[in-house]
Amino acid sequence: KIPGKEEYVMDMELQFGVLQYVHNCVHKKLSVSFRLVPRAHKLSPTPSVFPFILLSDNSVGLETKKISGFFSKNVNVPFSLRILLAQNCDNWENALKKRGKKVEEKAGFLIECCLYHGSIELCKKRSGLSETGAFMETVRLMDVSSLPLTSRLCFTLWGYSNAKKAQASRLAMEVDLGQVDGFVPLGWTNFNLFEFDGRLRSGSHTLRLWPDEACNPLGAPTQNLDRSSPNFTIIIPAASHPIYFECPSFIAGKNVYNKKVKKDEADEWAKAKSIGRPADTPSPRGERGGIGQR
Incomplete structure (x- = not known):
């Protein structure tokens, strides 16, 4: 357990150096410490x-x-997800250099997320910043009761070369990051919220990105089959x-609480x-x- 936070390291193969907490301690020359807690103490990943x-x-x-189950129309709770770790992003600095961007000491990643119905944006964009790719970011969007059947999450992973510009762009999410100097798209992907049987998706999902482009809401919600492509993991609470x-x-033969x-x-x-x-x-x-x- 990370001291002072409700964050747990469940994967023993994870390199601790990618954690934002470890990165901050090293940067501030502080000692890195963890608390050991029984796995049963944290039964759910989120x-x-x-x-x-x-x-x-x-x-x-x-x-x-x-x-x-429940009908989504009766669930007046914001849909939320947790964005965890981005991986296979080793070449992002080269992508910045190819576009003539200077890579500074505090460069890193920004992940952008939004809900779409076709080409219509259903809510404001949300984003998370990380210098290491370990976002551990909780994103809350519109109410579950307002979600259309064909709604989808659209993600873009950006590399940035200037931490101050990245933070300013995050606060002003109406800005097109593709037009901001110092940003380069590392990949995008789409994710349908409802299964083919009308069930709202939940659990852990690893999303592999289509590289070198920004968000495409009308793109197919399929994953890149190339396992070496940039990817990140999300968890949708159940x-x-x-x-x-x-x-x-969808509900034939089901006794849904209406x-x-x-x-x-x-x-x-x-x-x-x-x-x-x-x-x-x-x-x-x-x-x-x-x-x-x-």
């Missing part, structure tokens, strides 16, 4: 962002174990049950977290929570 819970059998009116886009062909979660139920869940009560412990009202922590 916490869930869904604050709702499944109610008790009586309040739902059916057995919770028989519920197949709810207690699958989330489906409402469509008769009610919005009430605000007081979400508040009860937040209160339980604040006092440290486990999610499966009966609340003062006699209800039981499902999986789902922020």
Whole structure:
């Protein structure tokens, strides 16, 4: 565990030198230290962002174990993901030099993320900076209830040669980074949010980029098969049950919970977290929570 942060190193093959924490300690000439914690202490690779819970059998009116999932239209929670480590970016400095860009000491990477429906931008762009490629960035976008069925995430990985310009460009996300001196696109990729069966995707995904170009919202959501291409990993938190886009062909034979979660139920869940009560412990009202922590 990284001291003072809720960040854990789960991969024993990971080179510690790529971690932003280690990089900062070395730069400031501070000692690098970690805390050893049992793996069982951190069962999930990333916490869930869904604050709702499944109610008790009586309040739902059916057995919770028989519920197949939720409708996305009822999930008024921002869709979020965590961007982890970018890899195979060893030649990015050469790409900068080929374009006549001077590589400075504090050069690094910027990853850009946005939601699209066709060519329509659904929300403001989000980005993360890293001098080593270890972003560990949590990105929150629009509510799950507003996601179209064919919505997709569009990513661009940039190399930058000037840390101050990169930070300024990150704060002004309306800027086209392709027109900013010192930036070069290392690759792009698209990622569909819903599976072919209408289920919202979750879990860990490694995305291999199409090199040397910026975001293409109309490009195919397929991955580059070249394993040597630049890539990065994202984690999409899961709810207690699958989330489906409402469509008769998708939900045939599924018992989907078709009610919005009430605000007081979400508040009860937040209160339980604040006092440290486990999610499966009966609340003062006699209800039981499902999986789902922020």
